[in-house]
Amino acid sequence: MGKLRIHSYFKGLFICFIVVNEFCERFSYYGMKAVLTLYFLTYLHWDKDLSTAVYHAFSSLCYFTPILGALIADSWLGKFKTIVYLSIVYVIGHVVKSVGAIPTVGNPDVHIALSMVGLILIAFGTGGIKPCVAAFGGDQFDEENVSERQKFFSIFYMSINAGSLLSTVITPILRGDVQCFGGDCYALAFGVPAALMVVALVVFIAGSSLYKRNPPQGNILLEVCNCIGFAIKNRWQRRRYEPQRKHWLDWAEEKYSKRLIQEIKMVLRVLVLYIPLPMFWALFDQQGSRWTLQATRMNMAFVRMLNALMILLFVPIFDLIIYPLVGLCRINITPLRKMAAGMVFAALAFGAATLVEVNVVKTVVDPAPAGNCLLQVFNLAGGDVSLQIPGSNPFPEPIKYLQDPPKYEMLPLKAPSKMLKIEVTLNGATSECQHIFNQQNSYSLIVFSETTGVQCKLVSASENGFLNTLPEAINLTVGDVTFHVPSGDMSPNKTVERREYAEVSCSLESKECSNVNLGLLDFGGSYTVILMEEFGKVGARKMEDVKANNVHIAWQIPQYVLITTGEVMFSITGLEFSYSQAPANMKSVLQAGWLLTVAFGNVIVLIVAEGAGLEQWKEFLLFAGLLLGVFIIFSIMAYFYTYVDPDELDKIYAGDAGKEEDDHDDTKKKTKDIQLNKTGKSTRL
Secondary structure (H helix, E strand, O other): OHHHHHHHHHHHHHHHHHHHHHHHHHHHHHHHHHOHHHHHHHHOOOOHHHHHHHHHHHHHHHHHOHHHHHHHHHHHHOHHHHHHHHHHHHHHHHHHHHHHOOOOOOOHHHHHHHHHHHHHHHHHHHHHHHHHHHHHHHHOOOHHHHHHHHHHHHHHHHHHHHHHHHHHHHHHHHHHHOEEOOEEOHHHHHHHHHHHHHHHHHHHHHOHHHOOOOOOOOOHHHHHHHHHHHHHHHHHHHOOOOOOOOOHHHHHOOOOOHHHHHHHHHHHHHHHHHOOOHHHHHHHHHHHOHHHHHHHOOEOOOOOOHHHHHHHHHHHHHHHHHHHHHHHOOOOOOHHHHHHHHHHHHHHHHHHHHHHHHHHHHHOOOOOOOOEEEEEEEEEOOOOEEEEEOOEOOOOOOEOOOOOOOOOEEEEOOOOEEEEEEEEEEOOEEEEEEEEEEOOOEEEEEEEEEOOEEEEEEEEHHHOOEEEOOOOOEEEEEOOEEEEEOOOOEOOOOOOOOEEEOOEEEEEOOOEEEEEOOEEEOOOOEEEEEEEEEOOEEEEEEEEEEOOOOOEHHHHHHHHHHHHHHHHHHHHHHHHHHHHOOOHHHHHHHHHHHHHHHHHHHHHHHHHHHHHOOOHHHHHHHHHHHHHHHHHHHHHHHHOOOOOOOOHHHHHHHOOHHHHHHHHHHHHHHHHHHHHHHHOOOOOO
């Protein structure tokens, strides 16, 4: 009894070291990513397209490098040393990234170079240790402790989300609320994750005396590839004059041990099961892209940590309540059945997202059909104006001075492009404007008065931003976004954070100006702000081009509940399944294969998002349908899968090692004789 208590104590202790290490590492990773896109936009001054491309390239690299870490761990250094050495690379990457965020260090080219070097080192560090930490934790449990190992993977997954939850709250605060070097403190925002990664490394090393370490088995991947290649080649050469064998890998028995062949069979069976899995991740990872964009058009701040928070709640609920209750109903819930059920929940989540999207887009201005365009009018002429457009009369009533246009009006063109003459009447005097309109576009017509009469200016709706009627150029800073508006011109439309802007700083070319009150810029709204002189100060008249969205963010909760349920059943189970079905010398490799499914899932998103060109709700529905199709395929594959116990190989082949070696040598001799007989140079009697 005393031994059991001591054993349990030490097991709990080394679990704490590994879990705390993972918590700190995930805080480090997600904390850095939480401000990475803003860093590209506001510090390196990249545009949105380049920022997005580099962000996703970095994310993909983080999920392709695990295969490298797995090879180093299983073939050369072992898991413990691989984690330690690559964590040092990880820390160096964070430090380089933080130094690159210090404005006084070099010029912009140096900042970009340091940032890219730092991100590459971080990608190799985080990707390299990803498959090793989970597999190393699983190594601490014997096969008779299967239930304890399953609990470990649940706690391990909870630590990932706890780190993610806290970092996505704390790091943006460090960036925005703490000022350094005269602006947002990105150096601190990146420096704190670097410090957490140092803590993760120190904590992991502190428990080194308690860990159970399995030695590396040599270059196992090369041996596996050679074995597969030999089996294919041997089968091709000898299939005509030898009887068929039970499995195509059995053709490698002349050169490789039966144990290795059996281990490869186990790994290949699991890898084949992995083929449909990227589709789940294609849906899951859209929480950070499509769902975020959906939330920005809804009425309330988007809670980025919603999924991580739910994971912390759902994991104990499933482990302590739901799974035991299902077990009491005598339902055999195997790992593959859990994963299949997780796919269904993820598909349902996208069904819910489709319904939300349909309601969100109701407030968005629909594009004009072919042969038509949309037009609204801003009257800056100083009095009421009337418009006459030949062939149509979309503005029958006079337009009041500084009137906020109620909506875009349909303007028939009956052609892809057409020049229209617009008659504008002010105080009984009529002027004529001519402009070219293109079909399916939206326009704003600005009517203003000059000494020569009424003038018109036509701008595309995408250019609606600040309209400067002042005699000189003006600069404004709205949140993190800066606008430069020349006199008599309009600034391009830019996206800003939803909030109340009571005091927007501004400066004229000749002097500073008092703060401008823009009021609330709400979710999903699109605004044109007319800057004009009022009582000797700069005043702002806000026009609402597209009404703010009134769909509450709470409508996203059902889809998050469903996707988190799917994640608990799919991701945590898949992590433990990958470990349990892998031979001892290939556990990290199989963990890396599991992580590669995430990388390929992101590739699917890029292909569909860029190639399909669908409306967002149709795209959501397409993904849901694709995952349900993959669910059917995976369920059929899972039905024919036979679970294995890798440790049984030790019992099967331990006593036969010497005999197998003798048989192996004898088989080699027979193979050589057969090959000689085939060439006709010798005959075996």
